[in-house]
Amino acid sequence: MNDLLFGVDDEWKAWYENGMLLDAHWLAQSDHLREWSVFHEHERWPNCNSDDLYEKRLGQWMMKQRTQAFRRKLSLARIAVLDRIHPGILSPKATTNRCDVIPPEWLAVFDAWAAETTEKKVRWYKFPSIGMPYVAEARSFKEHIVRTAKWYEDFQPEDCHPSRTTPGTMPDVLSYLLFPDERTREHEHLPPRPFTENRVERTPPLYHSNCGKLFRMPDELLGKIDQVMDLLLPNNLYEKLKNCTPDGFVTLMLDGEHAFDHFHVGKTGYYYTEICNIMETKQPQPRRAHFGCSYGPPRRFPRLGVHCQRFALYGAAHRAYADVRCRPMPEVLYDISVAVWKHIWHELSPLSKCCPPFWVSAQLYPFIAGPSKHLSIKGEMRIHKDGGVQKLDPNGQPEMDTTSTSADRYFSSTILGSDVVMLTIGDTMDYHLIRPDPAKGQDHTMSAGEARENWEEDRKEQKQGNKRLKLVKTIPLDEGSIYIHTANDDEMYHHTLSYPQEILDSHDENHIRVALVFRWLSKSAYFRHDESEDRSRRYSMVNRYAFQKLNNWKKGPLWYKALGYADGKGNNPIKKLME
Numbered sequence: 183m184n185d186l187l188f189g190v191d192d193e194w195k196a197w198y199e200n201g202m203l204l205d206a207h208w209l210a211q212s213d214h215l216r217e218w219s220v221f222h223e224h225e226r227w228p229n230c231n232s233d234d235l236y237e238k239r240l241g242q243w244m245m246k247q248r249t250q251a252f253r254r255k256l257s258l259a260r261i262a263v264l265d266r267i268h269p270g271i272l273s274p275k276a277t278t279n280r281c282d283v284i285p286p287e288w289l290a291v292f293d294a295w296a297a298e299t300t301e302k303k304v305r306w307y308k309f310p311s312i313g314m315p316y317v318a319e320a321r322s323f324k325e326h327i328v329r330t331a332k333w334y335e336d337f338q339p340e341d342c343h344p345s346r347t348t349p350g351t352m353p354d355v356l357s358y359l360l361f362p363d364e365r366t367r368e369h370e371h372l373p374p375r376p377f378t379e380n381r382v383e384r385t386p387p388l389y390h391s392n393c394g395k396l397f398r399m400p401d402e403l404l405g406k407i408d409q410v411m412d413l414l415l416p417n418n419l420y421e422k423l424k425n426c427t428p429d430g431f432v433t434l435m436l437d438g439e440h441a442f443d444h445f446h447v448g449k450t451g452y453y454y455t456e457i458c459n460i461m462e463t464k465q466p467q468p469r470r471a472h473f474g475c476s477y478g479p480p481r482r483f484p485r486l487g488v489h490c491q492r493f494a495l496y497g498a499a500h501r502a503y504a505d506v507r508c509r510p511m512p513e514v515l516y517d518i519s520v521a522v523w524k525h526i527w528h529e530l531s532p533l534s535k536c537c538p539p540f541w542v543s544a545q546l547y548p549f550i551a552g553p554s555k556h557l558s559i560k561g562e563m564r565i566h567k568d569g570g571v572q573k574l575d576p577n578g579q580p581e582m583d584t585t586s587t588s589a590d591r592y593f594s595s596t597i598l599g600s601d602v603v604m605l606t607i608g609d610t611m612d613y614h615l616i617r618p619d620p621a622k623g624q625d626h627t628m629s630a631g632e633a634r635e636n637w638e639e640d641r642k643e644q645k646q647g648n649k650r651l652k653l654v655k656t657i658p659l660d661e662g663s664i665y666i667h668t669a670n671d672d673e674m675y676h677h678t679l680s681y682p683q684e685i686l687d688s689h690d691e692n693h694i695r696v697a698l699v700f701r702w703l704s705k706s707a708y709f710r711h712d713e714s715e716d717r718s719r720r721y722s723m724v725n726r727y728a729f730q731k732l733n734n735w736k737k738g739p740l741w742y743k744a745l746g747y748a749d750g751k752g753n754n755p756i757k758k759l760m761e
Contacts, residue, residue, distance in 0.1 A: 200716055208260065210484070211243050213527075214265045220490075221759045223726045248272050250380065266478065269335050285651045292362065297571040302438040304574035307599060310670050311571065311626045316533065316599035321414050323532045324359050330597055331704045336477055337740040350516040352475050364498040369524035383500055395529050399605065399662040403521055405631040409514045414441045414471065414544050419607075423548065424692045426561050428464055431550045435469065436461040442469040443507045444717040444743045456728060457737075459718070466562045468545040468697075472496065472721075473511040477538040480711040481760060482726065485759055489711040490724050494541045494703040497593030502741040503728035506593075507721040508541075508709045515542055522605060523663060531669055539700035549681050549693040558689045563614065563679035563752060565633050568672050569596035571626055592727050593705070600702035603668040609693040610660040612682050613667075617653055626674045633676035644683075658682070659697075719745045729756050 214566060218228055218240060230241030247264060250256040251272040264271050271281070277760055284292075298321050305315040307323075328334060344364045347354035351634035358365055399407075411420060419440055435442070436459070444461055448454025451465070460469060474493030483490050492507040511519075521531070524536040547561035596602075604613075614634045618624035624632060636653040659665055659679075668676065680686070685693060707725045722745060732738035741749040747756050 209263070210482075211240075212263050212267065212483045214240055214484050215244060215264075216481055217485060217759075219268055219728050220483070220724060221729075225726075244271075249324070266336065282489060284329075284334050287339050288328070291339050292321065292325045292328075293325045297324065308596075310673055317668070327533055327536050327702070328359070329598075329599060331706075349513050350475055350511045352477050352540060353473055355537050355540045360384075369527045374528035376608075384387040395526075395666045395668075396657060396659075397526050397664040397666075399664055400521070400525050403518060406514055406518050406521075406663050410518065410698070411607065412515065413512060413695070414546075416440065420694060420696075423550075423694050426550065426692065428550045428552045428557060429549060431559060432462065432464060441544065442446075442471045442720060445470070445505050445507060446503065446718075446741070447501060457740050464550075464559045466560050468547050468561055468563065470546075471544045472506075472508040473515055473542045473544070474508045475511055475516065477706060481708075483708075486713070486724065486755070490708040491711040494595065495593060495705055495707045495723065495725075496541060496543070496595055496701060496703055500736075502735075502745075503593055503725070503731055504723055504741065504745060506723045506728070508723075509711075509721045511540075511542060513645075515698075518698065522603060522700065526603065526666060528554050528663060529666060531599055531601050533597060533599045533669075534702055536604075537702075539603065539702055541701045541703050543697075543699040543701070545697045545699060547679070547681075547695040547697065549609075549685060551689040551692055553555050553689075555687070557688050560680070560681065560686060563674050563677075565630050565637065565678040566665075567596050567630075567676055568602060569594065569669070571673060581669075585696070595703040596672075597702045597704045599669045602672070603700040604659065604665045604667065605698040605699070605700075606659045606661060606663045606665075607696040608661060609695050610658055610682065611679055611695050613657045613665060614678050614680070615655045615657075615671055616678065617655075617675050621652055621713050628676075629678060637678065659695075716746055719747070726760060729760060733757070733760075 190673075213523060215228075228237045228241035228244060230238060230245050232238045232241060247256060247260070251261065256272075261272065270373050299459050301321065304317050304320070304322060304326075307317065308315050315332050317323060317326040320329055330384050331349055333352070333356060337356060338357075339360050341347075341357040342353040342360050344354070344357045344361060347357050384598050398556040415423070419434065419438055422438075443463075445456050447460050447463060447465060447467070449458045449463070456625055474495075480489040480491040491510065493510075495506060495508065497503055497506060519540075520538045523534075527535060547563075549561055550559040551559040578586035592619060600635055603706060614637070618628045618632075619636055622632075624636075628636075640654040657665065671677070707723050707728075710719060710724060713720070735741070741746065742754055742756070748754045
């Protein structure tokens with residue numbers, strides 16, 4: 183029975199053991215329906231009159247559940263399972279669109295939160311560009327973050343009590359919103375943590391209202407950082423990378439045991455005709471591993487033949503969204519995210535103060551010295567924004583433009599108004615904020631290309647020893663530093679990351695930086711869960727929209743093949759699942 187109920191949480195097992203008709207066969211049918219809902223999101227439910235036998239049988243099974251629910255013959259356990267697949271699925275008029283009706287239990291919580299604050303306190307936090315509040319409708323910051331992420335669809339408040347939650351899960355994250363008195367709150371009453379020691383800025387400061395802040399990592403985290411490095415780069419791999427050649431770096435990352443994802447990139451950069459594993463290349467972009475707090479236990483996707491688990495998602499530019507990856511957050515990483523959140527709580531935005539970050543990206547930035555500067559591997563972050571920019575439409579309403587971000591509108595998951603927090607392990611890199619040049623008529627809506635021109639002009643002036651244009655502010659991120667990239671900075675400026683110029687100008691020794699990047703995200707998706715899968719698609723996203731983008735993309739067949747979904751004969755099981 184334990185094998186049959188793999189992926190079923192303890193609550194469901196208890197229902198089965200108590201004879202509440204949650205048997206293994208019924209659970210298997212619900213898994214089929216969950217898989218259908220993922221591959222037909224916003225399209226349709228299975229048709230009980232379909233010519234396709236599979237769809238017909240699944241449609242008939244779903245109609246049977248609706249009929250039993252109408253006659254009040256469906257157990258509470260089964261209703262709970264189906265509601266977790268899709269709120270309101272048992273209604274005869276249910277649509278495939280997610281239900282926006284907020285349960286009364288959550289409405290009561292929203293009322294309680296509203297009583298703790300005032301509208302003035304909520305509305306003062308505004309977009310720096312258009313002067314409109316981040317929270318326009320909700321009555322508190324907590325209500326806004328719950329509404330934005332739509333957590334009310336997946337969790338009941340009473341299920342999020344700390345006594346019932348597990349670290350590394352979304353209910354445990356929500357416990358900080360719902361039951362703060364049950365959590366230790368000493369961080370709220372202590373004085374603000376000191377910033378890191380003053381430095382001599384390499385460039386004049388920018389004149390903006392809410393610049394990011396740099397902190398020193400607390401000593402109590404040092405032991406946990408060692409555990410994280412053992413998780414990400416085991417078997418002394420960090421020291422091996424510090425002493426390898428560019429070719430040796432490729433070999434170590436391709437064949438070595440480490441936690442970073444083997445995602446895919448164009449073989450020749452942005453303009454490509456072939457796709458390869460990132461570990462096969464010497465490209466400068468960081469190697470990544472994404473970890474998220476789980477929305478629930480793994481679920482079996484029967485026709486796909488794999489278990490999948492749901493996490494928050496964060497898109498990536500210039501590669502297929504189906505190749506975006508995420509996996510369960512280890513407890514040590516979750517402990518660090520909570521500890522860092524408490525350490526800098528006083529300086530976070532009102533939205534980021536609500537709960538700890540629940541998504542972490544581990545990023546490896548290599549600088550591997552080659553026989554010449556041009557043959558070195560120089561890890562860097564491209565110039566971009568995270569959350570897009572706000573504009574006013576013709577009716578004077580806010581409208582988001584995501585052309586400079588890491589993802590399109592569907593996958594632009596950043597909760598606007600929240601911060602991004604970065605913790606540095608290893609060697610120093612420089613974080614650059616690039617501002618618009620008013621002399622060119624630029625403002626916060628400037629493109630990434632325009633930002634690059636400003637960046638290059640500023641660097642040229644620096645090399646010539648001339649007065650700086652004040653278009654770039656540089657913040658050195660060294661070992662143990664914690665930096666807050668504020669919502670204000672992301673709105674008003676582009677940012678990039680590179681090794682200091684003195685390192686770029688030399689090729690004497692290797693440098694390795696590992697960064698932990700913490701985020702608050704609004705959207706979620708299912709990801710493949712089987713750790714024993716081939717690395718080409720291990721932990722990759724399973725999402726209809728992501729696959730539709732591939733179907734409509736000229737290079738889609740290349741990506742399907744790279745992910746192992748298509749063979750040489752043109753067979754593609756994903757397209758069949760979406761029919």
